[in-house]
Amino acid sequence: MNIKKLAGLSLVFMLVLSLTSLAVFAQGQAVLRADGSSTVYPIASLAASYWNSNPPITDSEYWPASEYGIDTDKSLADYWASLYGLETFNVAVGLSHSGVGLNKVAEGKVDIGDSSAGARFEFPEKTEDELSAYTAHIVGYDRQAFSVSKEVHEAGCNVLTREEIEGIFKGEISNWSGVHSCDYDKEIQAIGRAVGSGTETMFRVNVFGSSQVSGLNGVDVRYGQNQMVQQALRKSSNGIGYPGIDFISDENPAVKVIWDDGKTYSVEDQAWPLGRPLYMYTWEGTSKTEAAFLRMILSDFGQSVFVDKGTKYFMLSEAEQAEQLDKLPDVE
Amino acid sequence: MIDKLTTKSGIKAILGLLVLGSFAVLFTFFVLFQTFNIYLFLVVVFGTAIGWVFYEDSTAKTLLFIASTSAGTILLLIAVFLFLRGFPAFQKDPIFFITGSEWHVYREIYSLGPMIWGSIIVTFGATLIAAPMGISSAIFIAKFSPEWLRSFLKPAIELLAGIPSVVYGFIGFVLLNSAIMDYFNISNMGQYFAPSIILGIMALPTIASVAEDAIDAVPEHMEKGALALGVTKWQAIKEVTLPSASSGITAALILGIGRALGETMAVTMMIGHKTAFPSPIFDIFEPGETLTSLIASQIGNASGKAVEALMGAGLLLFLIVLVLSVTSRIIQSRLQRRFRRG
Numbered sequence: 001m002n003i004k005k006l007a008g009l010s011l012v013f014m015l016v017l018s019l020t021s022l023a024v025f026a027q028g029q030a031v032l033r034a035d036g037s038s039t040v041y042p043i044a045s046l047a048a049s050y051w052n053s054n055p056p057i058t059d060s061e062y063w064p065a066s067e068y069g070i071d072t073d074k075s076l077a078d079y080w081a082s083l084y085g086l087e088t089f090n091v092a093v094g095l096s097h098s099g100v101g102l103n104k105v106a107e108g109k110v111d112i113g114d115s116s117a118g119a120r121f122e123f124p125e126k127t128e129d130e131l132s133a134y135t136a137h138i139v140g141y142d143r144q145a146f147s148v149s150k151e152v153h154e155a156g157c158n159v160l161t162r163e164e165i166e167g168i169f170k171g172e173i174s175n176w177s178g179v180h181s182c183d184y185d186k187e188i189q190a191i192g193r194a195v196g197s198g199t200e201t202m203f204r205v206n207v208f209g210s211s212q213v214s215g216l217n218g219v220d221v222r223y224g225q226n227q228m229v230q231q232a233l234r235k236s237s238n239g240i241g242y243p244g245i246d247f248i249s250d251e252n253p254a255v256k257v258i259w260d261d262g263k264t265y266s267v268e269d270q271a272w273p274l275g276r277p278l279y280m281y282t283w284e285g286t287s288k289t290e291a292a293f294l295r296m297i298l299s300d301f302g303q304s305v306f307v308d309k310g311t312k313y314f315m316l317s318e319a320e321q322a323e324q325l326d327k328l329p330d331v332e
Numbered sequence: 333m334i335d336k337l338t339t340k341s342g343i344k345a346i347l348g349l350l351v352l353g354s355f356a357v358l359f360t361f362f363v364l365f366q367t368f369n370i371y372l373f374l375v376v377v378f379g380t381a382i383g384w385v386f387y388e389d390s391t392a393k394t395l396l397f398i399a400s401t402s403a404g405t406i407l408l409l410i411a412v413f414l415f416l417r418g419f420p421a422f423q424k425d426p427i428f429f430i431t432g433s434e435w436h437v438y439r440e441i442y443s444l445g446p447m448i449w450g451s452i453i454v455t456f457g458a459t460l461i462a463a464p465m466g467i468s469s470a471i472f473i474a475k476f477s478p479e480w481l482r483s484f485l486k487p488a489i490e491l492l493a494g495i496p497s498v499v500y501g502f503i504g505f506v507l508l509n510s511a512i513m514d515y516f517n518i519s520n521m522g523q524y525f526a527p528s529i530i531l532g533i534m535a536l537p538t539i540a541s542v543a544e545d546a547i548d549a550v551p552e553h554m555e556k557g558a559l560a561l562g563v564t565k566w567q568a569i570k571e572v573t574l575p576s577a578s579s580g581i582t583a584a585l586i587l588g589i590g591r592a593l594g595e596t597m598a599v600t601m602m603i604g605h606k607t608a609f610p611s612p613i614f615d616i617f618e619p620g621e622t623l624t625s626l627i628a629s630q631i632g633n634a635s636g637k638a639v640e641a642l643m644g645a646g647l648l649l650f651l652i653v654l655v656l657s658v659t660s661r662i663i664q665s666r667l668q669r670r671f672r673r674g
Binding site: 099100122124125186197201204213214217219221223224235238 | 439505506522632
């Protein structure tokens, strides 16, 4: 083979490859990308899987449009995209941490940043001005519950006041006998979450009023994952922690709390005082692509299927739902 | 004829320049032009292919050169990156950053004191376990073990090194943490004690196999000579073989310490991630944090100044390991020189 033939051949090959890479690149642009909190992930990924599989209207199990008063003959994603005059597109949801999602959405690496804590709590160092580009969409609610080892619960320590929770995590109460509801002589093992995680941030905000609280010397152990918190609670006989609500079971039951108003709440109560909104942030307003996907999640259909039935989280109230829908650009 | 030759070497020079240039840009600035990379890559691949067909000798030489120098270049690039990203953390108040006692992400107070101390405790504990066990098994395998046992023990120890660290971490987290908690009646998991044990086991194969190689490398006639003078086998090993192998054993120890110091996954899974000094300071049953587990557990959630501080921790770790390996080199070469004279 002479050099001319070889050069010609390689030129053709390069052309083909560059065209393919261009096509892949172009398709990559058509994908709506989300990334961030592992707490928000179940909602986002469930919604994305419905969206990407795009069930036709005849598939009433997965796309029960008429049940929610939607009059259309389009398939699921086609319908929601058509509200903004768009062709349907793919949605890809990644899984990391709240802070990562918020950073990525600001850098333009993703379109939607999932976060289990408000941006102002995640970035206490940023000014309101810097935060104003973050456009918040609340898609559901999580409730922050306190869970204890089975032995602790069985010993009767199943109601804690807010002051007691504060005392335990600040190290002022170090033995279960210091809790009013029980007489269980055992050192307390206080289990926290990794600092910077949405759960930890909201725990500090909900219990101590600010993420910048200092002196949480009572925390013995911190784990990066809910699974590890659950495992640690199960493996010990003296633990208390705040894993996500999905990670509470008979082996590590939830406790009731007596909050500032003097009332006793259990985690099943609508008025549970340690709620936290789950966010999907967009950057500098909301594009039509983003709005089409978010509108589906915020609709009656999305709230019921992706939040209420699909996960252990809680739907928005009607007023909140209307408020969130109002924030999206108008449909065409 | 001459014309043809000059054109040919001209083409060769242009081709070489093109390929090496693209490779250099690809290698150093691949983050900058992401869509452009594929073309550079194609130039490198096709250029090399063309070069291989027409100028096999020089292409092969260049490829070998690139392969052998890239390890060093990568090390250099990592060092530069770590320094650029991590140095700002030291700039403000280096003394506080290294010796301070508070790491508070939400209030942006960063000092590595507790983590440095944690790394020291855990590494010391691991060495306490791995060093005697590793060196003893090295002596046994090299000198006393019958052949059938040796052919079983040596691969077994090497396999120990092949177990992924996440498996050690899992065993440690699920079994050892709660076992120690029950056995010593401690109120919390994630103390310094349990990871030290696991790290000791993890550093054991490094120490054992390097030390065994060192002992094995001592010329047999030296030991035979001692035996001929009427000493026992143990005396010969103690007085002749071990001193001769001491540089290798030292290297084994330092490698083991490096392994324990740098191990991340197992420690991250087991330790309590409490970023404060234990009190009293030698309490190995307190939960804590090491440099590696700090970086691993916090980088995912970090933003802004926290990333800078974690990069600083990485830089510190890099420097410590660098000092360790340079020290081991110096010790080795000194001992070797003395050995040669003696």
